[in-house]
Amino acid sequence: xxxxxxxxxxxxxxxxxxxxxxxxxxxxxxxxxxxxxxxxxxxxxxxxxxxxxxxxxxxxxxxxxxxxxxxxxxxxxxxxxxxxxxxxxxxxxxxxxxxxxxxxxxxxxxxxxxxxxxxxxxxxxxxxxxxxxxxxxxxxxxxxxxxxxxxxxxxxxxxxxxxxxxxxxxxxxxxxxxxxxxxxxxxxxxxxxxxxxxxxxxxxxxxxxxxxxxxxxxxxxxxxxxxxxxxxxxxxxxxxxxxxxxxxxxxxxxxxxxxxxxxxxxxxxxxxxxxxxxxxxxxxxxxxxxxxxxxxxxxxxxxxxxxxxxxxxxxxxxxxxxxx
Ligand code: ASP
Numbered sequence: 001x002x003x004x005x006x007x008x009x010x011x012x013x014x015x016x017x018x019x020x021x022x023x024x025x026x027x028x029x030x031x032x033x034x035x036x037x038x039x040x041x042x043x044x045x046x047x048x049x050x051x052x053x054x055x056x057x058x059x060x061x062x063x064x065x066x067x068x069x070x071x072x073x074x075x076x077x078x079x080x081x082x083x084x085x086x087x088x089x090x091x092x093x094x095x096x097x098x099x100x101x102x103x104x105x106x107x108x109x110x111x112x113x114x115x116x117x118x119x120x121x122x123x124x125x126x127x128x129x130x131x132x133x134x135x136x137x138x139x140x141x142x143x144x145x146x147x148x149x150x151x152x153x154x155x156x157x158x159x160x161x162x163x164x165x166x167x168x169x170x171x172x173x174x175x176x177x178x179x180x181x182x183x184x185x186x187x188x189x190x191x192x193x194x195x196x197x198x199x200x201x202x203x204x205x206x207x208x209x210x211x212x213x214x215x216x217x218x219x220x221x222x223x224x225x226x227x228x229x230x231x232x233x234x235x236x237x238x239x240x241x242x243x244x245x246x247x248x249x250x251x252x253x254x255x256x257x258x259x260x261x262x263x264x265x266x267x268x269x270x271x272x273x274x275x276x277x278x279x280x281x282x283x284x285x286x287x288x289x290x291x292x293x294x295x296x297x298x299x300x301x302x303x304x305x306x307x308x309x310x311x312x313x314x315x316x317x318x319x320x321x322x323x324x
Contacts, residue, residue: 022261025085026059032088032252035074036156037067037184041205045119045250045288046090052276056269067183069323070159072098072105079107083255085262089113092122092250096308098159100316102323109309114258115301117270119250122203122288124165124222126236129195130215137219137239141173144199152178154188154197158323161248162188164312165201165222167319172241192216203248204229204287222246229287249291249308251301263298271296 030053034046046063054061066074071094081087099109126137134140144151153170155162162185170176177199182188185202192200193215201222208229210216220236221227224245236244252270254263273279274290283290294300 022085022259022265025262025265026057028086029060029062030057030086030088032061032063032090033074033078034063034065035067035071035089035091035094036065036160037182037186038065039186040156040184040189041122041186041203041248042090042092042250043184043186044205044286045122048279048282049119049270049273049276052273052279053269056272057265065184068157070094070098070101070157070163072102072107072159075109076107078253078255079112081255083114083257083259085254085258085266087255088116088266089253090119090250091253093161093164093246093248093308093312094159095251095253096305097164097312097316099309100313101159101321110302110305112256113253114256114263115298115305116252116254116263116266117296117298118291118301118304119252119270119274119296120283120288120290122205122248122250122286123227124161124201124203124246124248125207125211125227125230125233126165126169126199126201126219126222127192127207127211128199128217128219129192129197130217131195132198132217134219135217137234137236137241140219141240144173144177145175148175148177151198152180154180154182154185154192154200156183156185156188157181158321160185161203161246162201165246166199167321168244168246168315169201169241171319172244201246208285208287220244227287229285249304251305253301267297 032046034043036042050061078089134143153166155166191197211218218233220234220239224237271293
């Protein structure tokens with residue numbers, strides 16, 4: 001009788017009707033969904049941590065780009081995915097701004113996810129195509145105000161960090177520009193390099209090498225402290241936009257109700273990835289700072305997400321920016 005019951009359970013597990021016991025996790029490939037296009041900053045962070053995560057889990061961790069609607073399509077996909085630890089979401093600050101920006105968000109940014117941990121903090125940079133005339137922030141402000149009908153600003157859609165940063169820049173200089181949305185700032189950077197768009201705000205993960213190679217112009221960084229990888233670039237605050245501050249943070253999430261042993265394993269794995277020599281070196285070269293290990297935890301991510309929602313909601317409401 002017992003043998004028959006065990007055989008029946010085993011058959012159900014093998015058929016996928018009930019998930020295998022979390023102790024066996026992971027027994028198949030894990031997918032990290034990136035909410036923006038390949039080649040951009042979020043994609044870069046995901047691909048960097050996926051390598052040591054694969055090693056630590058002894059299982060392949062792959063990255064899939066599900067771009068669109070400022071990251072909300074990917075978040076919705078993961079919110080509705082099976083809670084088995086095989087589909088994860090990497091998302092940034094946009095996970096905390098979407099609830100205020102989208103009137104009809106098809107998921108709950110807090111309650112539809114199990115947080116795994118914070119990953120890193122990344123400053124942004126305000127950059128322009130190489131032959132854009134202004135040479136510093138003061139000149140930029142004068143030039144943008146005088147030519148506002150001709151200038152466009154690229155972003156990765158409503159809800160992207162580039163959108164938030166661009167919105168704060170336009171509000172700080174009280175000038176509206178035409179915005180051009182992309183599926184991620186990877187493709188937007190290609191157009192900036194090609195001179196098809198004029199301006200963009202983007203993470204240092206995507207801009208540092210282009211700035212160093214002088215393929216684009218930079219007007220400032222968005223954190224109050226200068227970025228170690230770009231020591232000669234002033235902060236926007238010191239260059240004249242007082243208190244201008246956006247720091248992009250990334251977090252890793254699983255669908256709600258993913259078993260605790262699975263989340264614990266993923267948290268340990270994330271911490272292993274943040275200790276990895278290559279991850280540390282690439283983050284440093286790209287101006288990204290890994291979080292302290294005690295912040296690469298579910299509790300710290302949950303707390304930070306809630307604080308960021310509380311911080312950005314009134315700012316976005318005041319700006320009156322919405323998507324349906
Ligand atoms: N940096 C982009 C943003 O604006 C997203 C990306 O392509 O990673 O949020």
